Amino acid sequence: MSGIQKLVLRRIGLGIVTLFIVSLLIFIGVELLPSDLAQEILGQAATPETVAAFRRELGLDQPAVIRYLEWVAGVFQGDFGVSLANRRDVAELVAPRLKNTMFLAGYAAAIAVPVAVTLGILAALFRNSIFDRLANVFALSSISLPEFFVAYVLILLFAVNIPLFPSLARIDDATPFIEALYRTFLPALTLILVVIAHMMRMTRAAIINVLAEPYIEMARLKGVPRYKVILRHALPNALPPIINVVAINLAYLIVGVVVVEVVFVYPGLGQLLVDAVAKRDFPVVQAVGLFFAATYISLNILADVLSILSNPRLRAKA
Incomplete structure (x- = not known):
């Protein structure tokens, strides 16, 4: 082995x-x-x-x-018990809510991950420039604001003052895909603004740290353009910390959606958990809590493995 x-x-x-x-x-x-x-x-x-x-x-x-x-x-055995509130099987209650939560998390991740990594690379490429400073100000502002505050500001701006999107993200199995994207844009944007800052700052820091290595200096002395130095030499060796922060934030998009789902009354696992706590429906609370834990642990294991596989030096140590 x-x-x-x-x-x-x-x-x-x-x-x-x-x-x-x-x-x-x-x-x-x-x-x-x-x-x-x-x-x-x-x-x-x-x-x-x-x-x-x-x-x-x-x-x-x-x-x-x-x-x-x-x-x-x-x-x-796949048996999570029976709900105390309506005597239905817990798995039947969790399955459609899980689908909705995964849809929202995937929607946010599909936008947040590439945008965050791109902004991090550009911030490292134009280090100490106006763009870098503005990106850091944006990142620090996003990190400092709690999710519910960001959500209510977005509702005020884009659902009340400028009524472009609905304030309630109601979807079901009959909702068309494009309509579901439209209705869930504000909760997805809330999650994007919350997680994008962490990934961008880690990408920037990882690349800047690798840029101090001797082989990067050798590439510069050979006349390799700066963007090629970052994309071909710095980025591949900076992947482990980037993969870790992306995995942690993906876990947050699934596990940390409780507040966002409650604010937008989104029919996901977070809303189900809050309703179950209010009704003292403990089998549902236990099932949702266990799923959240399993998701977080699984993504962290995946991040550890991918971090090693993406770095030759770490593979050699393994």
């Missing part, structure tokens, strides 16, 4: 252990919530006998360890 294969297997193993720990923390967090779940669902007028019977129906009369092991065993 090669070093790369061992590294991949080791990363996957660590990811599985991390996911197991996160699942335990999610279950413990739900268990530590105050009040009796059965009492909350039935109301204060319910008799003790009714509450006890409902607790047995939900399995709440069993020890926490047994319930956790049953939940994990069900997850491995």
Whole structure:
């Protein structure tokens, strides 16, 4: 077995252990919530006998360890339980919301990643120029503003003052693709403005760091144009940190959409999670939380592997 294969297997193993720990923390967090779940669902007028019977129906009369092991065993079999709010299978509730969240994340990523990398390369190419300074001011401003503030400003500008786009991003399976792009433009733009700054600054910093290497100076002494030095020599060796920051921001586009989806009432996983918390629908909360954790861990593992594969020196060390 090669070093790369061992590294991949080791990363996957660590990811599985991390996911197991996160699942335990999610279950413990739900268990530590105050009040009796059965009492909350039935109301204060319910008799003790009714509450006890409902607790047995939900399995709440069993020890926490047994319930956790049953939940994990069900997850491995694709069974996330039954919603307490409407008695539907959790997987049926999550599937369409997951599709919508992935659509929004893909929409934002398709624009944010190439734009951020291009701006980062240009900022490194024209270092300390007016363009570089303006790009850094824009990046710092975007990083400093929270998502909900950016979302409300965009709604005020492009849905109220200049009514170009809807303030509510309502889509379903019957919505045509172009119409879905139009309706979700403002939430996608919010995500783009939030994540593009991190990727641009990391791209710029990584390329500038590589430009200090001796082989870059040798290429310059040979008369290689500056843009070729960056594209052919600096960028390939600056890929590992760029891949890492892109993967982290892609994970954010999927995991960190809760606030954006709530602001725009977008029918995704974030909105489903908030509704489930409000209704104390804990099987849904656990399923969505576990999916978010698995997504973040998987993208970080993928970033580690791609960072090594994209750099000959790191491949040699592996």
